[in-house]
Amino acid sequence: MAQIQTPQPVRGTQSMLGEEADRFHAVVAAFDRVRRLFGFKRVEVPVLEPTAVFSRSLGETTDVVSNEMYTFEDRGGDSVTLRPEFTAGIARAYLSEGWQQYAPLKVATHGAAFRYERPQKGRFRQFHQLDAEIIGAGEPQADVEVLLFADQLLRELGLGKTVVLKLNTLGDPATRQAWRDALYEHFNARAADLSPDSRDRLERNPVRILDSKAHGDWPIVDSAPVIDDFLTSEAADFFAAVTAGLDAAGVRWERAPRLVRGLDYYRHTAFEFMTDTLGAQGTVVAGGRYDGLIEALGGPHTPAIGWAAGIERLAMMIDAPPPEQPEAVLVPLGEAAEKAATKLLAELRRDGIAADMAYRGNMKKRMQRAAASGAGHAVILGDAELEAGVAQVKDLATGEQRAVALELVNTAIRA
RNA sequence: GCGAUCGUAGCUCAGUUGGUUAGAGCAUCGGUUUGUGGUACCGAGGGUCGCGGGUUCAAGUCCCGUCGGUCGCCCCA
Numbered sequence: 001m002a003q004i005q006t007p008q009p010v011r012g013t014q015s016m017l018g019e020e021a022d023r024f025h026a027v028v029a030a031f032d033r034v035r036r037l038f039g040f041k042r043v044e045v046p047v048l049e050p051t052a053v054f055s056r057s058l059g060e061t062t063d064v065v066s067n068e069m070y071t072f073e074d075r076g077g078d079s080v081t082l083r084p085e086f087t088a089g090i091a092r093a094y095l096s097e098g099w100q101q102y103a104p105l106k107v108a109t110h111g112a113a114f115r116y117e118r119p120q121k122g123r124f125r126q127f128h129q130l131d132a133e134i135i136g137a138g139e140p141q142a143d144v145e146v147l148l149f150a151d152q153l154l155r156e157l158g159l160g161k162t163v164v165l166k167l168n169t170l171g172d173p174a175t176r177q178a179w180r181d182a183l184y185e186h187f188n189a190r191a192a193d194l195s196p197d198s199r200d201r202l203e204r205n206p207v208r209i210l211d212s213k214a215h216g217d218w219p220i221v222d223s224a225p226v227i228d229d230f231l232t233s234e235a236a237d238f239f240a241a242v243t244a245g246l247d248a249a250g251v252r253w254e255r256a257p258r259l260v261r262g263l264d265y266y267r268h269t270a271f272e273f274m275t276d277t278l279g280a281q282g283t284v285v286a287g288g289r290y291d292g293l294i295e296a297l298g299g300p301h302t303p304a305i306g307w308a309a310g311i312e313r314l315a316m317m318i319d320a321p322p323p324e325q326p327e328a329v330l331v332p333l334g335e336a337a338e339k340a341a342t343k344l345l346a347e348l349r350r351d352g353i354a355a356d357m358a359y360r361g362n363m364k365k366r367m368q369r370a371a372a373s374g375a376g377h378a379v380i381l382g383d384a385e386l387e388a389g390v391a392q393v394k395d396l397a398t399g400e401q402r403a404v405a406l407e408l409v410n411t412a413i414r415a
Numbered sequence: 416g417c418g419a420u421c422g423u424a425g426c427u428c429a430g431u432u433g434g435u436u437a438g439a440g441c442a443u444c445g446g447u448u449u450g451u452g453g454u455a456c457c458g459a460g461g462g463u464c465g466c467g468g469g470u471u472c473a474a475g476u477c478c479c480g481u482c483g484g485u486c487g488c489c490c491c492a
Contacts, residue, residue: 008483063490067416085492113492118416120486129492197489208490272492283492310492333450361444367452382450396452 012117012125014312022323023315024128027157028110031130031309034153038145040108040132045089047112051079057088057265057296068115082114086131087265087290087306088297094135095299103136103302106145110311122281128311135294138303140238143269143289144245146305150273150285151251153309157318159275163284166256167246167271169239170288171231176267179230180207186224193220210258226257235268242269261286265293269305278313285309325374328413330357331366333382341381344391344406351410371396377413 009015016024035042051071058065070082083089086109099105110130119125132149134142147165154163170176183206191199198209198217210221231239246253253271261270270288278284287307294302328348332341341357348355356373358366370378380392385403393412394401404412 011483068490115491117490118488119484123491127492280487281492286492308492313492331451362448363450364448364452367450369452371452378452380451384450392451394451399452401451 010125012119014124014126019320019323020315022321023318024311026318026321027130027311027314030156031108031110031153034149034156035108035132037152038106038149040106040149043090043093043107043109045083045086045093045109047083048080049083049089049092051081053088053092053297054081054084057091057293058085059265064115068117070114070116084115085113086111086129086308087133087293090131090133090306091135091294091297091299091304094302095294095297100136100299100302104142105135106133107135108132120280122278122310122313122316124312130309130311130314131306133304133306135304135306136302137305138291140241140245140269142303143242143305144249146287146307147242147246147271148249148251150287150307150309151249154273154285157314159284159314159317162277162317163273163275165246165251165253165271165273166259167243167253167269168256168259169227169231169235169242169268170260170266170270171227171235172238172267173292175227175230175232175235179225179227182225182230183207183209187220190220207260210260221258228257238268261288265290265296267291271307273309275317277317281310281313283310284313284317323374324354325376326354326356327375328353328355328377328379328409329370329373329375330355330379330381331363331370332357332359333363333380336383337381337386340386340406341379344379344381344409348410348413353410353413355413379409379413 032042051069054069055065064084069084071079072081074080090107090109093099094105108131111128112126113129114126116125117123130153132146134146151160151165154160171179184202187194187198187202187206187209191202193216194202194209195212195217198212201208201212209217210224212218212221228236243253256272259270259272266288268289268291271286272283273285274282275284276282285307286309287305289303289305291301291303294300294304330341330345332338338359345355345357356375358369360366360369367378376396378394378396380394380401385391388403390403390405391409392401393404393409402412
């Protein structure tokens with residue numbers, strides 16, 4: 001007989017049950033609540049996009065595009081990619097779905113994203129993000145708005161104390177170019193002392209040397225030119241307006257002059273909400289302003305800002321949500337009682353009471369199941385009860401039990 | 416792509432310097448009890464010890480390879 005090999009999950013994907021799934025959903029529920037408070041419209045965008053959506057917008061040389069994307073040809077020979085992030089797809093929809101007429105547009109969504117990486121704590125190949133964007137607003141108030149959204153979400157998740165906002169500005173294009181040139185010059189002059197990784201970055205993206213993990217690089221990094229010396233007055237004013245808004249709203253933040261972004265499309269405000277409780281994956285929310293992205297997709301110049309948050313990372317940090325439990329479990333005994341219990345069960349549920357029925361095993365087993373479910377009450381129905389038109393309603397916490405008329409079981413459970 | 420570490424029952428793990436038939440707890444199912452749970456007792460099912468090769472009279476145990484998990488590097492949410 002042939003051995004059937006049970007298929008294993010694709011590496012870096014996960015299936016969740018019980019508390020893990022409850023945690024995941026608690027994060028999404030909090031996100032949706034805060035999203036409404038802030039007036040961000042819910043949007044849905046495809047998981048699958050033409051590869052060009054990402055390769056053009058994220059930057060061809062970024063790690064995500066060059067070796068982390070799930071890219072393949074569909075049957076028609078078109079190159080398609082499972083989204084590695086949300087922003088580019090939303091920007092594409094903004095252009096191709098006529099959403100420009102609603103600008104400035106505040107939108108939010110959540111769902112799966114895919115990156116071909118080695119899985120580890122808080123990092124998966126299929127992972128899930130919350131995402132919020134304001135498209136078509138170049139004012140610093142939009143930056144503040146988006147940051148306040150993230151801040152309130154983290155507070156509602158009970159993470160206000162364990163997560164800190166790190167903030168930086170990357171300046172406008174003129175600023176960024178001048179700073180980048182100065183960094184190149186600085187690092188190139190000391191290339192011999194840099195770590196091999198950082199030497200690689202020198203040509204590709206000297207800005208990224210700033211967050212090198214190699215200790216030997218740190219003195220060189222510390223003496224590197226700082227962006228503040230290159231900020232145009234417009235860029236400096238913009239950043240000042242953002243931080244003033246945060247201060248006015250009472251959001252604590254820290255300046256992180258070496259915080260840069262991996263993706264090419266960022267300008268001005270860049271930020272990460274970070275924690276030290278997740279090992280190597282300390283970034284829990286990350287985002288910034290991406291005024292150049294929509295142009296890179298062939299659209300008109302459109303300022304925009306947004307962030308993404310890792311649902312799994314947040315889910316690992318929050319307190320365990322209370323498990324979902326029925327309010328009552330029906331315990332029928334005998335065929336006639338089972339029919340009556342089915343009827344009562346439907347009525348209770350229509351009445352908004354979370355209820356279940358134990359239909360396997362003898363009475364002891366059924367009571368065990370009722371108790372194990374965490375229900376507050378067991379509702380026992382046997383021939384004697386049927387005859388009297390009642391059910392025995394037992395409070396599983398106190399052990400008290402009394403006969404209740406069938407039509408009053410709902411109020412007895414709620415009491 | 417690189418490094419470290421771990422793979423024994425559905426889950427968490429024990430298994431001595433290599434030694435007969437690989438164990439426990441939890442979970443599942445049955446029973447003590449065809450009408451009372453969160454307590455007890457009895458019993459049952461469930462294992463090619465990740466996979467392949469090697470050393471040996473003998474391998475869960477030692478060696479090599481491979482696959483998978485975990486953690487770290489890179490990068491990122």
